Amino acid sequence: MAQTILPIFKTRPDGGRGDIINIGSIAGREPYQRGMFIKIDSGQVETELSIVRFDGNKAKADAVYN
Numbered sequence: 001m002a003q004t005i006l007p008i009f010k011t012r013p014d015g016g017r018g019d020i021i022n023i024g025s026i027a028g029r030e031p032y033q034r035g036m037f038i039k040i041d042s043g044q045v046e047t048e049l050s051i052v053r054f055d056g057n058k059a060k061a062d063a064v065y066n
Contacts, residue, residue: 002020009016050061 001022005020006016009018009020012018046065050064051058054060
């Protein structure tokens with residue numbers, strides 16, 4: 001979903017600033033009989049996001065995962 005919204009954010013006059021909020025369902029966390037839901041919480045995953053968040057400062061971005 002974020003990849004779909006991102007191009008719209010980039011066309012905004014404020015340079016794409018804003019928040020994308022993903023909402024999940026409790027059905028993805030608590031199984032129940034005949035429930036057909038799957039939710040994956042990947043936890044902390046190292047991506048280029050930290051480099052972007054810290055304006056290209058790789059040392060600072062790497063420190064997030066140490």
